[in-house]
Amino acid sequence: MTNTAPTRTLVIEREMPHAPEKIWRALTQGPLIEEWLMNNDFQPVVGHRFNFRSTPVPGWNGVIDGEVLVIEPNSRLAYSWGTMGMASVVTWTLTPTAGGTHVRMEQTGFPSEESASYKGATYGWTKFIGNM
Amino acid sequence: MQAATETVFKALADPTRRAIFEHLARDGEQTVHALTDRAGVSQPAVSKHLGVLKNAKLVRDRRAGRETHYRAHPKALAPLIDWMSIYGAFWRDRFDRLESLLKRMDP
Numbered sequence: 001m002t003n004t005a006p007t008r009t010l011v012i013e014r015e016m017p018h019a020p021e022k023i024w025r026a027l028t029q030g031p032l033i034e035e036w037l038m039n040n041d042f043q044p045v046v047g048h049r050f051n052f053r054s055t056p057v058p059g060w061n062g063v064i065d066g067e068v069l070v071i072e073p074n075s076r077l078a079y080s081w082g083t084m085g086m087a088s089v090v091t092w093t094l095t096p097t098a099g100g101t102h103v104r105m106e107q108t109g110f111p112s113e114e115s116a117s118y119k120g121a122t123y124g125w126t127k128f129i130g131n132m
Numbered sequence: 133m134q135a136a137t138e139t140v141f142k143a144l145a146d147p148t149r150r151a152i153f154e155h156l157a158r159d160g161e162q163t164v165h166a167l168t169d170r171a172g173v174s175q176p177a178v179s180k181h182l183g184v185l186k187n188a189k190l191v192r193d194r195r196a197g198r199e200t201h202y203r204a205h206p207k208a209l210a211p212l213i214d215w216m217s218i219y220g221a222f223w224r225d226r227f228d229r230l231e232s233l234l235k236r237m238d239p
Contacts, residue, residue, distance in 0.1 A: 012223045018234045026233055036229035105227070107219055 009108045017100040020074045027077055027092055038064070042079075044071050050079075081107065137217075140208060143188035148173060149181045153190055156204035163199045 016023060026032045028044040038052040048068045056062035069089065070078035078091040088109035095102040144150050152167055164182065168175045182202055185191040189208040194201045 010219050010223070012220070012227060014227055014231075016231060016234060019239065022234065022237060022239060023230075026230060026237065032233065032237070036233045037226055103227075105223060107223070 009106060011104065011106050013102065013104045015097060015100065016103050020094040020096050020101045023094055023101050023103060024074045024077075028071075042066070042068075044068065044073075044077075046071050052081075139188045140190065143184050143190055146181070146184075148177075149185055152178065152181055153185055153204060156191060156202060157206060161194075161201050161203040163201055165199065167202065 026036065028042070030040055030042050033040050033042055038054050040050055040052050042048075042050045042052075046068050050066050050068070052064040052066060054062040054064075063083065065082040066079045068077075068079050070076055070091070075094050076092065078089060081088045081090045086109075088107050091106045091108075093104040093106075095104070144153065148171060152171060155167065155170060156162060164175060164178060167182070168178045171178050171181075173181075182191060182193070186193060186202075190205055191202045192205045194203075
């Protein structure tokens with residue numbers, strides 16, 4: 001993995017039988033975000049800086065730094081997602097469909113450096129995910 | 133997933149092995165005896181776990197007299213540096229949680 005391109009993109013898409021307005025609430029209201037993602041002080045205001053906080057694990061302090069980049073109610077949301085050794089942008093796009101909403105999450109900008117913190121964060125993340 | 137990645141993942145999937153690896157990574161080289169005292173399992177079990185970690189290149193060993201000393205080899209974590217699969221697993225789990233939350237929410 002040493003020659004990974006500096007920028008990579010991960011896309012996850014799902015069709016959900018719910019209105020975009022309802023999904024938007026789950027994506028942008030702090031207490032609701034906490035229920036499915038992480039503890040946070042998110043506010044749906046462009047320029048707002050916030051943290052997602054998770055239980056620290058060895059090699060990872062459990063903190064993700066974010067800044068709100070795009071707010072287009074019920075349709076598009078983007079925030080930066082920075083944590084030890086990596087910087088990325090997470091973009092949510094909601095598209096109404098006949099049966100509900102097409103939900104698309106795109107995360108772009110994975111790093112390639114082999115820093116110690118990067119490795120540590122990777123291990124921390126793997127463990128974090130292993131605990132889910 | 134690449135073979136090396138899978139070997140490392142499998143080696144760290146076991147909580148006892150993960151604890152042994154973390155212990156070595158944190159506190160440095162240890163003998164099998166010292167590791168056994170900490171691990172709460174028998175010495176043959178610890179040796180077996182160390183064998184799996186060694187096979188995944190997560191630990192290295194060195195014989196000194198009657199004792200074998202083990203140390204962590206964190207570079208073996210390199211195959212795990214695959215953010216696509218790491219974040220892929222993370223977000224799929226969070227999508228599941230999001231969907232279950234949406235079912236509980238008022239329309």
